[in-house]
Amino acid sequence: MAPQRATLLQVAQRAGVSRSTASFVLAGRHQDMRISEDARQRVLRAAQELDYRPNLMARSLRTKITKTIALVSDTIASDPYAGRVIQGSLAAAVARGHLLFIGETEGDPVIEEKLIADFLDRQVDAFLYASMFTRHVRVPKLLRDRPVVLLNCLGRSTRPGHHAVIPDEMTAGVDAARTLLEAGHRGGIHLVGHPSGGVFAARERLAGIKEGLGEAGARLAGTIDCDWWPHSAYEAVGRALAEGLELRALICLNDRIALGAYQAVGEAGLAIPDDVSVLSFDDSELAAWLRPQLTSIGLPHYRLGWQAVETLLGPSAPPVVQRVPMPVARRGSVAKPRCE
Amino acid sequence: MAPQRATLLQVAQRAGVSRSTASFVLAGRHQDMRISEDARQRVLRAAQELDYRPNLMARSLRTKITKTIALVSDTIASDPYAGRVIQGSLAAAVARGHLLFIGETEGDPVIEEKLIADFLDRQVDAFLYASMFTRHVRVPKLLRDRPVVLLNCLGRSTRPGHHAVIPDEMTAGVDAARTLLEAGHRGGIHLVGHPSGGVFAARERLAGIKEGLGEAGARLAGTIDCDWWPHSAYEAVGRALAEGLELRALICLNDRIALGAYQAVGEAGLAIPDDVSVLSFDDSELAAWLRPQLTSIGLPHYRLGWQAVETLLGPSAPPVVQRVPMPVARRGSVAKPRCE
Numbered sequence: 032m033a034p035q036r037a038t039l040l041q042v043a044q045r046a047g048v049s050r051s052t053a054s055f056v057l058a059g060r061h062q063d064m065r066i067s068e069d070a071r072q073r074v075l076r077a078a079q080e081l082d083y084r085p086n087l088m089a090r091s092l093r094t095k096i097t098k099t100i101a102l103v104s105d106t107i108a109s110d111p112y113a114g115r116v117i118q119g120s121l122a123a124a125v126a127r128g129h130l131l132f133i134g135e136t137e138g139d140p141v142i143e144e145k146l147i148a149d150f151l152d153r154q155v156d157a158f159l160y161a162s163m164f165t166r167h168v169r170v171p172k173l174l175r176d177r178p179v180v181l182l183n184c185l186g187r188s189t190r191p192g193h194h195a196v197i198p199d200e201m202t203a204g205v206d207a208a209r210t211l212l213e214a215g216h217r218g219g220i221h222l223v224g225h226p227s228g229g230v231f232a233a234r235e236r237l238a239g240i241k242e243g244l245g246e247a248g249a250r251l252a253g254t255i256d257c258d259w260w261p262h263s264a265y266e267a268v269g270r271a272l273a274e275g276l277e278l279r280a281l282i283c284l285n286d287r288i289a290l291g292a293y294q295a296v297g298e299a300g301l302a303i304p305d306d307v308s309v310l311s312f313d314d315s316e317l318a319a320w321l322r323p324q325l326t327s328i329g330l331p332h333y334r335l336g337w338q339a340v341e342t343l344l345g346p347s348a349p350p351v352v353q354r355v356p357m358p359v360a361r362r363g364s365v366a367k368p369r370c371e
Numbered sequence: 372m373a374p375q376r377a378t379l380l381q382v383a384q385r386a387g388v389s390r391s392t393a394s395f396v397l398a399g400r401h402q403d404m405r406i407s408e409d410a411r412q413r414v415l416r417a418a419q420e421l422d423y424r425p426n427l428m429a430r431s432l433r434t435k436i437t438k439t440i441a442l443v444s445d446t447i448a449s450d451p452y453a454g455r456v457i458q459g460s461l462a463a464a465v466a467r468g469h470l471l472f473i474g475e476t477e478g479d480p481v482i483e484e485k486l487i488a489d490f491l492d493r494q495v496d497a498f499l500y501a502s503m504f505t506r507h508v509r510v511p512k513l514l515r516d517r518p519v520v521l522l523n524c525l526g527r528s529t530r531p532g533h534h535a536v537i538p539d540e541m542t543a544g545v546d547a548a549r550t551l552l553e554a555g556h557r558g559g560i561h562l563v564g565h566p567s568g569g570v571f572a573a574r575e576r577l578a579g580i581k582e583g584l585g586e587a588g589a590r591l592a593g594t595i596d597c598d599w600w601p602h603s604a605y606e607a608v609g610r611a612l613a614e615g616l617e618l619r620a621l622i623c624l625n626d627r628i629a630l631g632a633y634q635a636v637g638e639a640g641l642a643i644p645d646d647v648s649v650l651s652f653d654d655s656e657l658a659a660w661l662r663p664q665l666t667s668i669g670l671p672h673y674r675l676g677w678q679a680v681e682t683l684l685g686p687s688a689p690p691v692v693q694r695v696p697m698p699v700a701r702r703g704s705v706a707k708p709r710c711e
Contacts, residue, residue, distance in 0.1 A: 099472075099493065106458075114454050118446075121475055130489055132439075133473045135461055149470055153439065261660040287660065294662050297637070317657070320601040320627065322634050 037081035045077035046070070057083075100124055100343060101132040101150040102182075103143070103174075104161035113163060116182065119336025120159060127344045129156075140171070147173045157343050159336075160184065165197050165231045182339040191350040196339040199354035200232050203328045204239020205246075206359050207310055210326065211280050212247050214308065215367035219279030220244070221271070223255045223264055223288050233284055236312060240282060252277070257288065264291025272299045279368045280308040286315045289325050289364075304366035314360045323363035331355045377421035385417035386410070397423075440464055440683060441472040441490040442522075443483070444501035453503060456522065459676025460499060467684045469496075480511070487513045497683050499676075500524065505537050505571045522679040531690040536679040539694035540572050543668045544579015545586075546699050547650055550666065551620050552587050554648065555707035559619030560584070561611070562594045563604055563628050573624055576652060580622060592617070597628065604631025612639045619708045620648040626655045629665050629704075644706035654700045663703035671695045 043053035048070050055064045056074040077083070102120055117133065124131045132150060136143035150158070151173065158174055161182035168184045170193060181195035211220060226237040244250050253276070257267035264283065271278060272295060283289040289311035296307050303309050303323055311318065314329030334355050342353065383393035388410050395404045396414040417423070442460055457473065464471045472490060476483040490498070491513065498514055501522035508524045510533060521535035551560060566577040584590050593616070597607035604623065611618060612635060623629040629651035636647050643649050643663055651658065654669030674695050682693065 097493065117457075117473070118475065121473065125474075125486075130472055130474065130493065132470055133457065133461065134465075134470065135458065146465070153437065153470065265662070290660055320630055322605070 037078075037083040039083070042074065042077045042081055042083045045081065046073040048074060053077075097154045097156055098129045099132060099153070099155050100129050100157045100159065100340070101134060101147075101155045102159045102161055103134050103136065103147060103150070104159075104163070104182075105136055105138045106163050113332055115332035116161065116336040119333035119338075120182075120340050121336075122333075123337040123340035124344075127340070129340075129344065143171055144173060147171055159339050159343065160193075161339075165200065166229075167231070178343060180339045180343045183335055185352060191352060194339075194342045194348075194350045195352045196335055196342060197352065197354060198232075198330055198335065198357050200235035200357070201239040201242075202354070203312060203357040204236040204241075205243035206239075206357070207236070207282050207312070207328055208240045208243025208246075208249075210310060210359060210361070210365060211282070211308065212244070212249065214365050216280045216308065217247075217249050217368075219252050219277045219368070220249070221253050221255050221276070221278055221281055222251055222284070223257060223268060223281050223292055224284030225256055225258055226254065226284065232312075236284060255281075257291070259285055259287060261287050261291035261294070264288040265294045266291075268292045268295035269298065272296070272301075278307050280310065280365070283309060283311040286311050286313045286317045286325060286327055289327070290317060290321065293321055293325075304364050306369065308365040308368070310365055312357075314358070318360065318362065321364075326362045326365045327360050329358050329360055331357055377418075377423040379423070382414065382417045382421055382423045385421065386413040388414060393417075437494045437496055438469045439472060439493070439495050440469050440497045440499065440680070441474060441487075441495045442499045442501055443474050443476065443487060443490070444499075444503070444522075445476055445478045446503050453672055455672035456501065456676040459673035459678075460522075460680050461676075462673075463677045463680035464684075467680070469680075469684065483511055484513060487511055499679050499683065500533075501679075505540065506569075507571070518683060520679045520683040523675055525692060531692060534679075534682045534688075534690045535692045536675055536682060537692065537694060538572075538670055538675065538697050540575035540697070541579040541582075542694070543652060543697040544576040544581075545583035546579075546697070547576070547622050547652070547668055548580045548583025548586075548589075550650060550699060550701070550705060551622070551648065552584070552589065554705050556620045556648065557587075557589050559592050559617045559708070560589070561592055561616070561618055561621055562624070563597060563608060563621050563632055564594075564624030565596055565598055566594065566624065572652075576624060595621075597631070599625055599627060601627050601631035601634070604628040605634045606631075608632045608635035609638065612636070612641075618647050620650070620705070623649060623651040626651050626653040626657045626665060626667055629667070630657060630661065633661055633665075644704050646709065648705040648708070650705055652697075654698070658700065658702065661704075666702045666705045667700050669698050669700055671697055 039053055040050050043050045046053060052066055052070060053074050056066060056071050121131050134146045136146055157178035159182045160179055162168060162184035165183050167187050169187055179193050181193050183197055185195050186192050226233045255267045255271050257263040281292050283292055289309055292309055296303055301307055311325055311327040314327040318325040318327040338355060379393055380390050383390045386393060392406055393414050396406060396411050397418060461471050474486045476486055497518035499522045500519055502508060502524035505523050507527050509527055519533050521533050523537055525535050526532050566573045595607045595611050597603040621632050623632055629649055632649055636643055641647055651665055651667040654667040658665040658667040678695060
């Protein structure tokens with residue numbers, strides 16, 4: 032069904048040179064091989080006229096380089112907020128002349144092993160090993176001695192075996208605290224979410240928040256415990272308000288939690304930001320859609336993908352953990368606290 | 372850096388057979404070639420012991436089949452709502468033993484041509500040509516005589532040159548109308564959005580809504596014109612309410628518009644669904660986060676991707692346009708209208 036592609040031999044015949052002369056010209060090696068400018072021009076013209084494209088697969092059998100990388104992830108391809116990881120990875124790969132395979136494992140080690148073996152069968156040069164949530168991972172055995180960068184995850188061992196690119200959650204927590212402090216908040220600052228347990232981002236954000244508040248001699252007044260979804264946050268914040276908790280500022284662990292907090296605060300007849308300031312993490316699209324727009328500290332998805340590919344394809348260096356800054360998007364949901 | 376892979380010759384030597392005998396055994400052709408069961412067992416054992424994997428790239432030079440497909444899209448990889456197109460495509464590709472390349476063109480024909488040429492250089496077997504918004508496209512010249520399925524887009528010619536898989540927007544419009552009619556609505560039904568102009572989904576949805584209402588002798592009371600974003604919808608619906616328009620039911624062209632409508636209705640002191648019913652299209656995550664939860668007719672992203680790959684890799688058939696049903700997610704935002 033596909034049109035027949037021109038061969039190197041056809042190009043050589045049309046140009047009136049040998050197959051190897053044509054090959055050297057097209058590989059840019061005419062100077063090494065002392066090929067005349069006239070012959071070079073004839074080869075280039077013939078290649079153009081025949082719409083010749085080198086068979087990269089045949090070439091890769093000799094050079095062992097296919098210029099393809101694979102993004103192996105748990106569910107990152109289908110996470111609505113992580114599409115920009117793919118976009119950043121793609122852009123950096125294309126900028127360096129590489130193409131990107133993508134594969135999802137759903138976290139299943141059997142699927143993962145099969146998928147990686149399939150990529151290796153196609154002689155993929157290098158791998159991004161990615162996670163939807165920042166977490167510690169065990170790098171699959173098949174990848175251990177290959178070029179791999181961990182994207183939004185960290186190896187389990189303390190000795191860094193691979194480069195890793197993760198968001199700088201700890202500094203983001205410090206920035207959250209400072210944003211409220213700068214607006215004049217000192218008391219009634221509550222965390223909304225579930226910071227204990229296994230979620231890496233939550234732990235790091237909380238540590239940063241405590242550090243940032245501590246710098247000014249302030250501290251969290253309490254935690255309103257809920258899971259990562261709007262409805263749970265709506266109920267938890269609603270209960271806290273009904274119990275008469277003095278809520279001056281809410282630091283929500285993500286934008287979905289902030290949406291639930293907005294709903295509860297609105298229903299209680301209070302105004303954001305005049306009665307309660309709200310600040311959040313993720314800076315998803317939702318943040319700009321709320322009324323008032325939500326101040327949120329962004330997950331740098333595009334840059335994570337871009338930087339992971341740059342690290343993968345760039346000059347080799349001893350493996351380190353790179354922490355990508357999380358920018359503060361200042362909008363209308365934080366204001367100075369009402370006077371007593 | 373990568374470990375040396377075992378060659379076919381090493382497998383043959385370990386098994387004490389010729390290279391071609393080993394090759395025939397591993398290709399499952401021992402019966403054609405009258406290879407003894409004993410030799411076959413030795414080859415299989417040697418392959419296992421050496422962790423031999425066939426070099427698919429070398430094989431593909433002979434068979435011209437690489438078992439890879441490429442998803443070439445404008446910006447679908449980075450659209451937060453279309454990640455599930457990728458997930459559906461991936462799942463169907465893997466189920467048929469194929470791997471998926473992904474590439475974005477940002478709608479630029481020069482980038483597109485380069486990208487497709489790069490995929491062809493890697494002997495990609497077949498292509499999904501995808502669009503973020505459903506629309507008519509010109510299939511790139513490089514793809515015209517190859518296996519291609521259009522994903523969420525349609526060819527420009529009336530003679531169908533390629534299979535196309537798109538959402539059934541027209542029927543979704545009919546379903547929107549029927550959902551309101553079944554709840555008892557007849558008057559005060561307004562469309563919110565911008566149905567004229569070039570957006571395929573908007574045109575088809577509107578045509579379906581008119582048809583559905585017409586079946587019951589009803590009609591749209593009017594259109595509240597706004598663009599596809601919450602803030603624009605908030606302002607337009609707010610103005611309509613301030614002007615005293617009788618809004619009984621709002622059909623919003625997407626969930627973001629519905630969010631803006633919720634904000635305006637809430638600010639006017641009206642209740643959803645008791646005062647105003649709201650219904651929408653997309654069924655994005657947002658729909659279930661709103662209070663009350665939003666009744667919305669879903670874009671079947673996963674199924675679009677799945678079905679496009681099934682069509683691409685399945686038995687060949689004359690090209691048709693496949694319209695994938697859009698399911699109605701009934702939630703709490705539609706109720707019977709208040710009595711006068």
